[in-house]
Amino acid sequence: MKPVAFDKNQSYERQAEILKVLGHPIRLKIIAGLITQTCNVKKIWECLQLPQATVSQHLALLKNKGIIQGTRDGVEVYYHVTSEEAKQIVQALFTLEGCGK
Secondary structure, eight states, rough: OOOOOOOTOOHHHHHHHHHHOOOOOOHHHEEEEEEEEOOHHHHHHHHHHHOHHHHHHHHHHHHHTSSSSEEETTTEEEEEEEHHHEEEEEEHHHOOOOOTT
């Protein structure tokens, strides 16, 4: 195995913060699903089979940390992943398939 070289000038704080946020299984599932498709809250909680309030709390945290963003379409908000770092981390962990498939 090839040794890893560390860049002394790079800041690792943002990556560490993303890893902390993705450390919860529900948030990890949400990001994995949102990488492959944009979803509204109802579709997310139906796919996860969790209460709407629980999903909304996790979405709020992901949004506050700059990992996802919501786009309003009438009365509904559709979420998508905006953090390239989060996408790369989750894609490195999983072979992604959308929850609607």
